[in-house]
Amino acid sequence: MPNLIYVSREKNKASPHHFKAGALNALLRVSGCMTNAPIILTLDCDSCSNDPETPLRAMCYLSDPETRPQLAYVQFPQIFRGINKSDIYNAEFKRLYQINVMGFDGLSGPNYLGTGCFFQRRAFYGSPSSLASPEIPELAPDYIVDKPIQSQSVLAKAHQVATCNYESRSNWGSKIGFRYGSLSEDYHTGFRMQCEGWKSIFCDPDRPAFLGDVPITLNDALNQQKRWSIGLLEVGFSKYSPATFGVKAIGLLMGLAYAQSAFWAIWSIPITTYAFLPQLALLNKVYIFPKVSEPWFFLYAFLFLGAYGQDFLDFILAGGSIQRWWSDQRFWIIRGISSYVFGSVEFFLKFLGISAFGFNVTSKVVDHEQSKRYGQGIFEFGVHSPMFVTLTAAAIINLISFSQGLVEVFRGNNLEGLFVQMFISGFAVVNSWPIYEAIAWRKDKGKMPIKTSIIATLLAGTLYTVSCFVFL
Secondary structure, three states, X not given: OOOOOOOOOOOEOOEOOOHHHHHHHHHHHHHHHHOOOOEEEEOOOOOEEOOOOHHHHHHHHHOOOOOHHHEEEEEOOOEEOOOOOOOOOOOOOXXXXXXXXXXXXXXXXXXXXXXXXXXXXXXXXXXXXXXOOOOOHHHOOOOOOOOOOOOHHHHHHHHHHOOOOOOOOOOEOOOEOOOOOOOOHHHHHHHHHHHOOOEEEEOOOOOOOEEEOOOOOHHXXXXXXXXXXXXXXXXXXXXXXXXXXXXXXXXXXXXXXXXHHHOHHHHHHHHHHHHHHHHHHHHOOOOOOOOOOOHHHHHHHHHHHHHHHHHHHHHXXXXXXXXXXXXXXXXXXXXXXXXXXXXXXXXXHHHOOOOOOOOOOOOOOOOHHHHHHHHOOOOOOOOOOHHHHHHHHHHHHHHHHHHHHHHHHHOOOOHHHHHHHHHHHHHHHHHOHHHHHHHHOOOOOOOOOHXXXXXXXXXXXXXXXXXXXXXX
């Protein structure tokens, strides 16, 4: 490794630093002044190389004269080390990092995943057919550096391009480099590159190219998902929305493929509705679904079994286990009533100019006791979080609702009218078992905080009181 340069960029409160995208652009400029190497690898600080052959695999594509003119990057899948057997927080994210990208690869290529990606430097400077020239010639992708890194002129230029106000009134972040305007800079940058006409390739060798770390507490996992939700919504509701701009620029299929990610957080609406509404109706003895003997019941059964059946097959055929699939579907529900809800609320508050949000880095610091519990497949709560309040309130309401349904059945009421609502409540109760354990039985430091349980109970009681007036 002939040159290992550590870059610490200048920051100033008077100049926006644009979080991770800003840091990557500073690295792009500094490396341009020092070597201007044509190939760039982006790798998260908690990731490491797992295969010395990886650069050769990437160069096979990047050096191919047939693919090179339009090839922006070669993306390797994100593979993680240290995941427990059941993957309780769905850290593997098999659908995002392995399944969906294969579908993208069959069209114009995978989306950029933020790490494990080899770029052509040229791809950061406009479309394949139109070069977006930088403000100084030393940053042009075809510039040849003819001085050693240690020379005073090179070091002076590197310091200049890393200053906090260098990007003022420039095209950095809009037409050049990693794109600004979203906390999910990886998604935004890859999407914009493909809209400019660039292609990408998904390379998935048998031996993982890189290995990364995962969050081992529920709070860290949900905060990471909340940040992603905000960043994706920022793109989805911008002038570069995949549903409008994307469909026009890269076609219907690719546009919709990107759009389904951009609007992920909107899933909070149906998930939260199904987590509370049928249960509150059941508690008020209001039956809102068809009876088992009615034809409409089979439509609900078909939709549920069809959706879960397809999801299960996709997961298993991609090499997943039944145990991890169960954790995957459970965490999808957990995200829907926690990180997706709070991410959506934060985004729309900022959108309306009411508040602003920052960039919270996902903690990967390992605590011995937390690591031990994570290895045993035990959910880590431990600290109070508003996202735990909605989860706990949903768990309480579903448990009481299911119990109420059982009481009605034992009293001789017809199960036909109760069945769908009881099934939804029972399904939620099974998925909420780790929450009940954390509230009632656990004594370790990862149990549910008493403050969270009390607030969630009050919230559940408030929702029930309100529902009594609604269902009168």
